Amino acid sequence: MMKLAEIIAQYVYETDIQKIPKAVVNKGKQCLLDTIGVSIFGQCFRASKIALNLALDMGGKEQSLILGSPNYTNAYWAAFVNGISAHVADFDDSSVDFKGHPSSVLMPAALAAAEIKNVSGIKLLEGFILGNEVGSKLGQVMGWNHYNIGWHGTGTVGTIAASVAAASILDLKPEQIIRTIGIAASSAAGIRQNFGTMTKSFHAGQAAAAGLMAALLAEKGFDASKTALEGDVGFIKVFNGSDTISFLREKLGDNYSIKNLAFKKYPSCAGTHAAVDAALFLKKKYRIEYWQIDAVECAARPNIESILIYNRPQTGLEAKFSMQYCTACALINGKLGIQDFEDTAVQESEVQEFVKKIRFISDPEFEKVAIERNLLAPTRVKIFLKDGQKLEQTVLEADGGPLAPLSWGDLEKKYLECATTVFSPVQAEYVKKTIMDIENLAKIKDLTDQMVVHRKIDQGG
Amino acid sequence: MMKLAEIIAQYVYETDIQKIPKAVVNKGKQCLLDTIGVSIFGQCFRASKIALNLALDMGGKEQSLILGSPNYTNAYWAAFVNGISAHVADFDDSSVDFKGHPSSVLMPAALAAAEIKNVSGIKLLEGFILGNEVGSKLGQVMGWNHYNIGWHGTGTVGTIAASVAAASILDLKPEQIIRTIGIAASSAAGIRQNFGTMTKSFHAGQAAAAGLMAALLAEKGFDASKTALEGDVGFIKVFNGSDTISFLREKLGDNYSIKNLAFKKYPSCAGTHAAVDAALFLKKKYRIEYWQIDAVECAARPNIESILIYNRPQTGLEAKFSMQYCTACALINGKLGIQDFEDTAVQESEVQEFVKKIRFISDPEFEKVAIERNLLAPTRVKIFLKDGQKLEQTVLEADGGPLAPLSWGDLEKKYLECATTVFSPVQAEYVKKTIMDIENLAKIKDLTDQMVVHRKIDQGG
Numbered sequence: 054m055m056k057l058a059e060i061i062a063q064y065v066y067e068t069d070i071q072k073i074p075k076a077v078v079n080k081g082k083q084c085l086l087d088t089i090g091v092s093i094f095g096q097c098f099r100a101s102k103i104a105l106n107l108a109l110d111m112g113g114k115e116q117s118l119i120l121g122s123p124n125y126t127n128a129y130w131a132a133f134v135n136g137i138s139a140h141v142a143d144f145d146d147s148s149v150d151f152k153g154h155p156s157s158v159l160m161p162a163a164l165a166a167a168e169i170k171n172v173s174g175i176k177l178l179e180g181f182i183l184g185n186e187v188g189s190k191l192g193q194v195m196g197w198n199h200y201n202i203g204w205h206g207t208g209t210v211g212t213i214a215a216s217v218a219a220a221s222i223l224d225l226k227p228e229q230i231i232r233t234i235g236i237a238a239s240s241a242a243g244i245r246q247n248f249g250t251m252t253k254s255f256h257a258g259q260a261a262a263a264g265l266m267a268a269l270l271a272e273k274g275f276d277a278s279k280t281a282l283e284g285d286v287g288f289i290k291v292f293n294g295s296d297t298i299s300f301l302r303e304k305l306g307d308n309y310s311i312k313n314l315a316f317k318k319y320p321s322c323a324g325t326h327a328a329v330d331a332a333l334f335l336k337k338k339y340r341i342e343y344w345q346i347d348a349v350e351c352a353a354r355p356n357i358e359s360i361l362i363y364n365r366p367q368t369g370l371e372a373k374f375s376m377q378y379c380t381a382c383a384l385i386n387g388k389l390g391i392q393d394f395e396d397t398a399v400q401e402s403e404v405q406e407f408v409k410k411i412r413f414i415s416d417p418e419f420e421k422v423a424i425e426r427n428l429l430a431p432t433r434v435k436i437f438l439k440d441g442q443k444l445e446q447t448v449l450e451a452d453g454g455p456l457a458p459l460s461w462g463d464l465e466k467k468y469l470e471c472a473t474t475v476f477s478p479v480q481a482e483y484v485k486k487t488i489m490d491i492e493n494l495a496k497i498k499d500l501t502d503q504m505v506v507h508r509k510i511d512q513g514g
Numbered sequence: 515m516m517k518l519a520e521i522i523a524q525y526v527y528e529t530d531i532q533k534i535p536k537a538v539v540n541k542g543k544q545c546l547l548d549t550i551g552v553s554i555f556g557q558c559f560r561a562s563k564i565a566l567n568l569a570l571d572m573g574g575k576e577q578s579l580i581l582g583s584p585n586y587t588n589a590y591w592a593a594f595v596n597g598i599s600a601h602v603a604d605f606d607d608s609s610v611d612f613k614g615h616p617s618s619v620l621m622p623a624a625l626a627a628a629e630i631k632n633v634s635g636i637k638l639l640e641g642f643i644l645g646n647e648v649g650s651k652l653g654q655v656m657g658w659n660h661y662n663i664g665w666h667g668t669g670t671v672g673t674i675a676a677s678v679a680a681a682s683i684l685d686l687k688p689e690q691i692i693r694t695i696g697i698a699a700s701s702a703a704g705i706r707q708n709f710g711t712m713t714k715s716f717h718a719g720q721a722a723a724a725g726l727m728a729a730l731l732a733e734k735g736f737d738a739s740k741t742a743l744e745g746d747v748g749f750i751k752v753f754n755g756s757d758t759i760s761f762l763r764e765k766l767g768d769n770y771s772i773k774n775l776a777f778k779k780y781p782s783c784a785g786t787h788a789a790v791d792a793a794l795f796l797k798k799k800y801r802i803e804y805w806q807i808d809a810v811e812c813a814a815r816p817n818i819e820s821i822l823i824y825n826r827p828q829t830g831l832e833a834k835f836s837m838q839y840c841t842a843c844a845l846i847n848g849k850l851g852i853q854d855f856e857d858t859a860v861q862e863s864e865v866q867e868f869v870k871k872i873r874f875i876s877d878p879e880f881e882k883v884a885i886e887r888n889l890l891a892p893t894r895v896k897i898f899l900k901d902g903q904k905l906e907q908t909v910l911e912a913d914g915g916p917l918a919p920l921s922w923g924d925l926e927k928k929y930l931e932c933a934t935t936v937f938s939p940v941q942a943e944y945v946k947k948t949i950m951d952i953e954n955l956a957k958i959k960d961l962t963d964q965m966v967v968h969r970k971i972d973q974g975g
Contacts (some may be wrong), residue, residue, distance in 0.1 A: 103734045107727070110589040114573035125571040203747030208551040208700070239669070239713050241719060246748040252738040255731075259701060259724075266568070270716075273564045277713040279652070286664030287707040436947070502639050 057282040059186055059299055062230035064305050065221050070179040077309040081182040083464055084146055086488045087316055088156040089120065089361020090468035091145045095138035096121030100251035102132045104258060117168040118501045121475045128165035131264045134260030135161035140207065142391065143373040144320035149429050150189035150310040152199060152206030154257060155214060159184045161261035162215035166222040166268065167497040174494030180221035182311060188214025189310030196295040201356050208256035209292055215264025223268050235277025236267035238288040246266045249363055249371045288484040314426065315454040316464060319389040324357040325379035326451030327432035332383040335436055335444050343385045348410050351376050354423050355415040357430050365408060371395035377411040380434065475506055518743040518762060520649055523691035525766050526682050533638040538770040542643040544925055545607055547949045549617040549779055550581065551929035552606045554936045556599035557582030561712035565595045578629040579962045582936045587948050588952040589626035593726045596622035597719030604834040605781035610890050611650035611771040613660060613667030615718060616675060620645045620721035623676035627683040627729065628958040635955030641682035643772060649675025650771030657756040662817050669704020669717035670753055675962055676725025682730050685970035696738025697728035701748040710824055711834045774888065777925060780850040785818040786840040787912030793844040796897055796905050804846045811870050811896040812837050816876040818891050826869060830855035834849060838872040841895065
């Protein structure tokens, strides 16, 4: 029987973007646009600035652009910094299949690989979509067990996915792709204990850079085990995957998983989004002001409780992992935006007081619903008003997910809001148009050269 | 109660080499000399050449020397390439406490950190020894369970150890050391399925580079969880460690683990060494020629069988993980040296034929003995001669281990044999003397400048 890495290699080597359904290609372009926007915005965060600073300290050939900056550096460091800036705002896309955030890993690895060989836009897009598909099917094999034990799929599954995207774009032979996957299986890393700190976004940067490096080493003849995925002490077993390895074998390239990927309307952990949608819905429908509220109860599946570990957040990064904070903002302000995650906003006494009224409970019923219907975080919000009224709303899936996808218009709006934090409006518009028409881009450098920021950004840690 | 990372940070910050016993400091110097020798020799291997090639492709500031080469590059790439070359020959030291190969990870990370700030020899040695101590005590907390499940301690525990060595040498504050450890906990990687391939040595390079990077990021203010080691989804739980966390808390800096570290007489997996010692002993004592032998039986603890997975090796890297091959060489040639692991030597029909006569069996009795006495691989070799005689020898611990340590003389001889594969004899001698007297070295660059190889080495993959 063929080894898993052989099956993946054959699939990646033989699949041409012409064979991929139009809707999948379209979703891939949406992911690219959304992730580049988020990454430009993410460059304003301290984690990204520190990473950029380190990359500049280390130096390297000018191969690839650090997004949202004036700097080119080598492909490895660019992938690393861009991965951090793509993920740090927690505004990037997420996928239940992948068990993490595919595009914040795939985009930086794919872009850096594309810049090394200055390939066409279509080549970049193809590798990006293939990386997503391999990562998503592998994420399904790993299952929730992998995540619940403490692995951050963005870092673990992400490293393999990024390596596949890079291998595809570098045009590696099947034998080299097999080795790429083997090396990547030994680079996969990232534990959930670091959620709510800069190291969470570091996972995306590390996975992007490591995936790219695996492909570059394999290209030069570095070798690895062919059974690094399914072997007795291989990736799937060691990282607590499930036993249904045949799934990957059978489903790869079948009903592309990228279609299930969710875009974010709010810059916080995806586990908070259904609660925010529910809170906004109730606030609007019943015209509630927050001072009318006595208590709020948010109920979600148990594993969401283990992710949203900050009941009383004090920093912006912690607040992104707080059901209480995100729901409080929605009920106070009627929206949840990027300003709400500045440290000073989080520390405001008004919201800190209100947060105390919000309780998060685990409801095992939602675990069943989530598994059955492949949902991330179905959530029920109950609001107890001071006048005795009880209001309740259940949201199975937040806006942006496959059941309630964002339109191109929604995504353009979000992209422009993010990108213009650093880009000029004209530059943001040009980049948007180029990505929306990326099939017709002959050389990737024609895009990246337009993304250079011509003013020196503040690099202070 | 103090968090584990706080305890480690305090220990590292407060421990001065003057407080460390003389025998420990001496062992540290032996480790440095041995590892540098092995690393110079390791530069001749294909894995190292490919890594060097990649580093040169990527470019970087000229901060740190790639050992055995004429090239300086940035500290990150130097640590990466030097880690690979230190481990690729499987001739570097090993430690039961650490659950892996401490110095092939620690030396590159410590040297690169030392070069960044051009610190003194004593500062380098101090960080190197502290990194070993933290890694060794953490390795004991992780236990054999960690290793048996499939993790390669060199990569996992190694990343934390390397980060501590680098943090010490960079003179980080306790708060920064805590963050360093948190970041490193999310970089730890490496699965045993890649044993017998170039990716095994990649684990050492990756751990060295990642550990260094964690310290450099923390120095600039990057943050991470303070409970990344002992948290519910932290390193110790996620990587299948044991529950005796208190051990690390209590034993750190107590009876330094580096004393238990074993040097290698043979360039193969440490699990083969007791068998080779036993075979050499029997061959010499009874003057056996291999054609007199009908069959050989090697018995060791079960987990050694899961490491030595190549019963019929075809390449040098595979042969290093073959009980049968290593024992066969010992019985045919009366020695086991670096030449025996060239691909052509492995493929010779004479040894390939003889390998078939050697059987490896697991003996659970040895598991008990090993655990009780903290031994790696007690092994019994039985030789059945064609004339009906049975010969038998049990070796509890191979030469080079703490029960039968190598002398400075033995180590010098090994170092010179390794180093002169690339260094001139005069250069090898100079470097040896400098390392043996490293306490009196004012600036580390006075050593590294002497290690530059002035001829361009063959970089062909």
